[in-house]
Amino acid sequence: IVKREVKDIQLVLIASMANDDPEGWEYYEKTARHAGEDYDIHLLSNLNGIGNLEVNAFQRASDVIIQKSLREGFGLVITEALWKGKPVVAANVGGIPLQVDNRRTGYLVGDISECAERVIHLLKDSEIANKMGASGKEYVRKNFLITRLLKDYLNLFNSFQNKYRKSK
Template sequence: MRILMVGHYPPHKGGVANHTDSLVRELRKRHEVYVLTYGPIIPRDFERDAVYQVKVPPIFGLRGILFALLAFLKIIKLHKKLNFELIHAHYLGTTSYAGVLAKRKLKIPLIITAHGSDLDFMSNLPLGRYFVRESISKSNAIIAVSHYLKGKALSLGAKRVKVIPNGIRKLNSKKAARKYITFIGALAPYKDPETFIRLAEHFPTEKFLVVGEGPLMDELKSRAPSNVEFLGYRGDVENILAESKMLVVPSLREGFGLVIVEANSLGVPVVGRAVGGIKELIRDGKNGYLFKDFDELVERVELLLDNKKALKMGRIGRRIGERYTWEKVAERIEEVYTEVLGEGHDDSDKHAGRR
């Protein structure tokens, strides 16, 4: 197949970019895969001829709308040269709407993956809701990375949604003593790193690590106790987890929670808030604990500080992590491609929302 991926992609950081990068690497073993992403960027040398960009200003709101329009025009131009068989857009909203416009013009199928904040955040904005609903109704297939997101998509008009979780890349960590309680994620309000800092205050004899960057960085540093270390963004998450007793995920919303699976794959138990996709990844009392409020979080962390309990949960987590390989994820996505291409397509969008 000749496939065009549309959305965030390295050198961009974040969950969607990492997801798309891993999926593209796996699909390229069997298919021609090209990428259209937000510019300005400098593509990596090994794929310089396969990654295209639309340069848009870094202004929230305007950036996405301009991308939708300019990416649509770019797709038309690229299709004349490369003749794509399908478009796979990542993130419901303005990104996927570029695919909607291109599908209407080119009469080729459009698959969209919902990743989380698109349905949790974008769909609540007046204009964003329009882009999300149009994308859902005009797509040939919707993929959601969790059953939680599937429910959101169905509530917004999707007819049928295929749940295919994120995969994890193979992590080869160093051997190290487990000495930290760790937070990994964007330092943004919806990730609730403030609760993690409050937790550090409650356990002054434990060492806490904050891995990530974002708008709350300065504020968190100014009020964090001395037992908290800030590392900023790190690309070697496996080495961070190798030194972690446990991972804490206090997010207020989460479509999937890839770092949970990454932690489990390395034998690290996870304590996560009982919201969104987190509830699907943590089997309470097996590979970690769920919590609803701060008192319950403290209680769960105290339980995990019992080393024997943490080791047992870590072993279970490793077994669970083995199920989330990119080989398996790519195979399931290829099945969606094959099904959509086998249905036949016209400009009536009669297959919208089909698996």
């Protein structure tokens, strides 16, 4: 769908695979068959040499990060992408809405058509994409970094200390 609107688009799908996951392998192979001979679709995994450094490089080189999971807890892909200043288009499922501030740091979507529409919008409007990317980085800084967690713990410990002092 996106390729009809944005001719020079490339799609990189990176999977983290386990040797003992037959269902995962089934989907991986089905995806590879579906991609077929399209040289603009690149299917990569940890089992063919793609590690953390490569994932980092691909994320940094990307214009938009897509996380179209059917089920997802708190996936690191989204937070990593936001921290790198990339807008995210992600499924509105599981823990993803806790990570994506819809229309500010990216888009939460339901179906494939909506996903494609949002990706096209971001690819064609770099000003909005850059603004969302900057908002995403700030959102991660405020909500998910260790410094925020440490501040929360210090506030908690201070509240215990204040209660202890009052009870004496």
